[in-house]
Amino acid sequence: MRSAQGEPRPLLGHPVADPLVRARKRAGLRLPGSGPAWYNVAGGGGSVAVSRETVEHIAVLARLGLDPAEAGEMERQLGAILAYVGKLRELDTEGVEPTFHVLGRLLPSLPLRPDEPLPPLSPGAALANAPASERGCFLVPPVIPEEAEKGGGGG
């Protein structure tokens, strides 16, 4: 792995658990487990339940239309997945560096790219797969700008 400056950058060899925890605290951020309500699933160990309400909320966020049968199925499947992953909760992870990335061991730091332009797509190619386009732009269903919504009369 090479940095953009040509020389391989020495990778840090120090344990990073502490800086991470400190950085999180400095940033005043919630630690895992205290995220938005729907992340919090009931139960620990092997039994994890996902409520119907949670499933429906996620479906709305993901723009998925689920009928009641499908929502029930999702409830069951998501519960099973979380129960499987939930096994990790049985471990004591105190002082263990969180795994932010599965390649963390192989790729201890993010490779960076020099700030040098590469040729972009030709305008034709960029729009080639667009279902609709106009004046060099992608044409999408109308989006009402916020300003226009109540701005009536302003012309």
Added chain:
Amino acid sequence: MTSEFEPVIGLEVHVELSTRTKAFCGCPATFGAPPNTQVCPVCLGLPGSLPVLNLKAVEYAIRAALALGCQVARVCKFDRKNYFYPDLPKSYQISQYDLPLATGGAVEFLTPGGRKRVGIRRLHLEEDTGKLLHEGVESGSLVDFNRCGVPLLEIVSEPELASPEDARLYLTALRSLIQFTGVSDCRMERGSLRCDANVSLRPRGSREWGALVEVKNMNSFRSVKAALEFEVSRQARVLSAGGRVARETRHWDEARGVTFPSRSKEEAHDYRYFPEPDLPPLRIEPEWVEEIRAGLPELPEARRRRLVSGLGLPEYNAWVLTSSPALARLFDETLRLYPDPREVSNWVMGDVLRVLNARRLELEESKLTAEGLAGMLRLIDRGLISGRAAKALLEALVVDGGEPARLVEELGLTQVSDPAALAGVVREVVAQNPSTVADYLSGKEKALTFLMGQVMKRTSGRANPEVAARLLRDAMAGEGRAGSGAGPDSGGEAGGR
């Protein structure tokens, strides 16, 4: 109106970094290219493409963080912020959630009550979105992805701003700091500086927090202040009437001067952040940070110290003269050519800024140079132009630029100092304003100012004020002798400017 309540304001500022290429791909990031000519599979979110972070974007972010006195994290990571909107082709924005690039830090600004210091909570890197165009399209909205993927710095202040004016001053100081580091041009009208605000009110002296309202769509420094002033009084009205302020996002309507609730629902705030699987954590070596720190240019605070203790300028002047690098440079360079700090400072802070504001120009967009300004000051010193003509000359230097002496010729601004050339005008003015002349003769020295104005008007500001004043006094003294004979002494030194 707000005496019962005190506002608590925090600003969230987005700054576009002036890198040559985008944050995660090699597309050029230049402003103003034809739509969708600076896009590639990565920034269009096409399947199979992978982001690679721009080293310069990280370097710029660190540079800005250091200028703000932030602590740069040794490890930070990128996260996906998920939402659906046509300006976001991937349906997520690469941002930083729980491990931002930098935290801490502060921005100082000068208020009439003295210096204030507002904390910076965090600073992180993310990518910009595309642009939606609505004008003149019947069938839908148009999307231009040229800006999509351009590196953005998000700078979040602590909720420590106590008034809309403080918010404006904070924003001015922050912009100046960022501009001095050279990582962004921070031009609000181009969208390279954007600002959202969180506003809440609480009973004065209370430590409780009121309901937080997010205000968006403020597109200029003026509108930031105006929008916040509106929002503070709106919330105060609601609370005074015993109501509750709803926690919501509101948009500023510049034309109507009001904020109105956003259409988007609560769910829009559930972004389901999760770690960006395409980017491993970024580890930042302390040596790199120190290298960047060593390369920081002189920042506004150091420059202000130099202006105050080195040149003896008042602190307020020093703040104005460091409000942008361009203004600071103009001052420095003019001073080198015309070494009178007070005089240069007065012109730069006064007429230069007035002309720029009146014409809604940034200094960089104007034609004004240090040579031009210094040349103008020398023409004043040599008595070749009057102060009034200098103002007209300055307009020309800002708008058209050019060599001051030649502009003076071209614009006919040369000062007329020959008494013979002014005698006619003076006679006319005295003859046509008998009552003012009488006032003067009865001891009202102020009447002379009016008559001087008349002479200036008739000579398009070209009359040498000292010569004109002497001629006026002489002429009126003559009138006085011809009339009652009780004219005041006309022998003294000529009137002022």
